[in-house]
Amino acid sequence: MNASGPGYPLASLYVGDLHPDVTEAMLYEKFSPAGPIMSIRVCRDVATRRSLGYAYINFQQPADAERALDTMNFEVIKGRPIRIMWSQRDPGLRKSGVGNVFIKNLDDSIDNKALYDTFSAFGNILSCKVVCDENGSRGYGFVHFETHEAATRAIETMNGMLLNDRKVFVGHFKSRKEREAEFGARAMEFTNVYIKNFGDDMDDDRLREIFSKFGKTLSVKVMMDNTGRSKGFGFVNFEKHEEAQKARGSSLSTCCLGPDLAVADMNGKEINGRMVYVGRAQKRLERQSELKRKFEQIKQERVSRYQGVNLYVKNLDDGIDDERLRKEFSPYGTITSAKVMTEGGHSKGFGFVCFSSPEEATKAVTEMNGRIVSTKPLYVALAQRKEERKAILTNQYMQRLATMRALPGPLLGSFQPPPGYFLPPIPQPQTRATFYSPSPVVPVRPATRWSAQPSRPPPYPAATPILRAPVPPRRLVSNISTMRQASTQVPRVPPQAQRVANIGTQTVSARVPSSPTLPRGAPQYKYSSAVRNVQPMGHVPPVAAPQVGEAAVHIQGQEPLTASMLAAAPPQEQKQMIAGERLYPLIHTLHPSLAGKITGMLLEIDNSELLLLLESPDSLRSKIEEAVAVLQAHQATETSHK
The missing domain is CATH 3.30.70.330 (RRM (RNA recognition motif) domain)
Known part of the structure; x- marks a missing residue:
């Protein structure tokens, strides 16, 4: 129920x-x-x-x-x-x-x-x-x-x-x-006593002889190993609690237990030349919890003692040692310790400086942070425990992720290809059409544009291609837009596509005027002259600005993309027009392995801003580097959790 x-x-x-x-x-x-x-x-x-x-x-x-x-x-x-x-x-x-x-x-x-x-x-x-x-x-x-x-x-x-x-x-x-x-009430009435550190030449009879003077013992046991030698500890169980308390060494009031029971003290005495410990016998879990509680107390005391006075210093030159570090920070107060962290005798590039007061530490942070010491600018901040630093970084990442998710557009994620989706390959020199195929192909219908190399499988599951007849280059964009309607995902170019050209590509390329030969691997992107396009000297001749009234983004073999074209497209296709045909190839030239994820992250930006990024290589490169930094921080967080 x-x-x-x-x-x-x-x-x-x-x-x-x-x-x-x-x-x-x-x-x-x-x-x-x-x-x-x-x-x-x-x-x-x-x-x-x-x-x-x-x-x-x-x-x-x-x-x-x-x-x-x-x-x-x-x-x-x-x-x-x-x-x-x-x-x-x-x-x-x-x-x-x-x-x-x-x-x-x-x-x-x-x-x-x-x-x-x-x-x-x-x-x-x-x-x-x-x-x-x-x-x-x-x-x-x-x-x-x-x-x-x-x-x-x-x-x-x-x-x-x-x-x-x-x-x-x-x-x-x-x-x-x-x-x-x-x-706690029962523990105050204990009768079993634990003794340790008396060496390996002790047996039951001798231990009974030592402790029997405190009262009647019910049992005495020295713990032995497999060879019959003493492990150095044992137990004595008394008949009455007062006798056990007497053997342990009591500081209780004499009115409670009598003057004779408050005098003797075995704890800390020497037996066989060794100082022994005598205390109440405890269960293992009780002892572990007690030690844990004491350790946490010591830890908290240490944290509170060094709160606000311990500094973390990084970006140290390899030649800086403890003495040099102390010398650099000594003008700002009394230093209790200065340590450069090393590994195998070599500096790890960071260290710690502890001052005697928070005021001195604050002054050192203000004066030394950013100061150049031995050709390197120092980073100086208050030291944080690993748990605190980890929590701060995780919180910052979650806030950044929540902000990005709150932006309009598709969900943040990888840039995945839909089944049978045509995507232009990374532009290559168009001196001649090249065809790679693992086996003879009957040229009846054009194939999809992903890699035909059998040795390296694509990074996504194979999909049944959608075959279409060749189309003139001026209608390539609209043809791709039609095929996009079969899927709501955003396409992703596989790395192998850089060196692929098939029958469909060959048909289109034959109708595009060839351009001068470039060094292999150099992308043939050109931006409108109205947006500060810089032409590579000695490779590509100057190209006249398009005869349109608004700025347009040009990529070889594709129709120029303008704001009016983008506005005329359906909302579900606008992001795909920017990403699949123009944004992804540019990102792939800078970060091939992360191109899909970075493209998915940049799609969170408004379409108008994406067009401005496409028109400005410097701004686009800056955004790409910001996305790479976010991905690296996320990967570092996941690695630390494992």
Whole structure:
């Protein structure tokens, strides 16, 4: 039944324990057989966009959601069993702990489904989980019943029972705060003592002899390795807490334990010439959490101590060492440390300078940032921890990406070709028509214009070409526009197209006046003389300006593109006219491997601005470099997340 609460006939499921790589598409493929799905959302961190390990799936009908809950709970996705429960609008039920049962001492073979099947006889279960780590089950779990009565029946029946030949403990769930309060009270009454660092020549009898003077011992054990030698630590269990406290060395008030128990102190004493440690015996997890808490405290103290006084300096010359770095920054205050980072004895080009006060550090940043030291301008800024810097860069990238997505136009993405789409190849010298083919071809119909080289497959799936008869060059643009209507994607020129000419190309090229021979690989683009076109000296003769009243973009073998032509075209074809026939070839000459992605990014710009970019090579090159910088930042962010 739907446990989301009375009056809310919801069809929303919570899916937990997800692998970090699980996406909405994977969940849709998994859950769609249960019924129509309205929405799926994998919850992610706002800054890093990493999965938080859970998702919400909204079905159209509650019956479909209930079917998915009954049939798909605990199924494995990417090596992890998922946990499904009804989405709870009110978190009070989860936080109150009513109906939640804790089970420990479970056998390693008991998983989520086995635990669910065992306890489902006592009532409706909202959630069931066996806690696991990278090594498997940790031996305990939780079962959350819908009612407190069902939980009580499960505890009365199952507590002390054998599950897979192991006696289990079943009790009511207690919050961490309640457990820590109880554990702290019990810890104050400890009787088991841990001793370490007494060497490898210690045995049980000698350890008992040393500690028996503090009171009656129930057990004494020196831990041994496989060869029978001492590991250097052991345990002594006293009968009474006061005796253990006496052996540990107590600073408690004498009114509590008596004057005789507050005097002796074994902790820090020497045994066999070694200073031993004596303390309360702790479980491994307790010790690890305590050490983690101490480490975090030390880390925070160090961060607060160096906040605003530690400087990061980069773009250092290879000849600058620690002393030179200290000398350059010493006029601005008292330096507590100066370090140039090295690798294999060679400078890595950056370092750190720590001042005694924030005011001195601020003055050094103001004076030294941008100053030339040994022919290089320095970059000086306050040092940031790796986590802080990573979060800032990720946040900046996400803001930039959101801004670009908010612009009008197609979605930001790669420049992909539709099936059977004709796209002009990168212009090449037109001294003679060249035909490359892996095998004889009957010249009946023109073929598509992508590469015919069999050794290098295209970077996109093969598509069935659309064959059309040759057309005069003046109608080439309109012919391409007609064929574009078969697809809504924007075309992308494969790198192989630079050296390809087929029957269709040969037919068109025969009707275009040939131009003087250029060095192979030099693009034959020319811009209108009205937009500061610079002709290459000695290669291409001057070309008269077109006899039109507005600026036009010229590319050999294509009809000039003007603002009026662009306005006359349908809206869905305007971007394609700019990108496929004019923008992509220009970008390909600068960045062949990134031409598709860069073209897709530039399509976010307004059409009028794109025409201005096409008319101005310098402005276009500047925009292309900005796009390359964004792509590199995105790739660096993805690499750091892996």
